[in-house]
Amino acid sequence: MGPPPRRPPSANSVRERWSALPPAERQTFQRNAERWMRMSPAQRDLLRARENLRREQIRREAEAALRESGLSLDPQRRDLFESRYLQERRQMERALRHQVETERQQQLPTLIQQLKKEFQLEQPLNASPLPRATGSPKGE
Known part of the structure; x- marks a missing residue:
């Protein structure tokens, strides 16, 4: 049995949560909201479906984590376990994304230098470099 339906948050709660966001996260939220508004209904539906699949997968993984822990919890503590699992997982995934971006x-x-050497070797010795593309041809 799934969680009970959610009630919309109160206006004060929304304002408090907005105020608590760091400026960078507010900007990200605003950009995402603007992108959402530009999407067609079909694109929005697709995004909703993907998000629902992602949430369901994470919920199943949280349940598996609870089973693996061997704990037998009442429904309230079970919800708390799932909430903490999701919170810690978000932090872990954020850290991993940061780590991957840093390594990239x-x-x-090194990759750019490798490609530079590779492509310099492929150029004929007496050939001139390729002409650069211009915005519009003039009288050609």
Whole structure:
């Protein structure tokens, strides 16, 4: 049996949560809201479906974590366990994304140098570099 239906948060709660967000997260939220408003109804439905699938997968993983823990909890503590699992998992995933991005930024210069050498070797010795594309041809 799933959780009971959610009630919409009170206006004060929404304002408090908004005020508690760091400026960068507020900006991200606003950009996402603007993107959402530009989406077609079909795109919104697709995004909702993907989000529902993602949430269901995480919920199943939280249940599996509870089973693996061997704990036998009453419904209230079970909900608390699931909530903490989700909270800690979000933090873990955020840290992993940051770690991957940091490693990517560290490895990009090496990749660029490798590709530069590789493509320099492929150029014919007496050929001139490729002409750059211009915005519009003039009288050609």
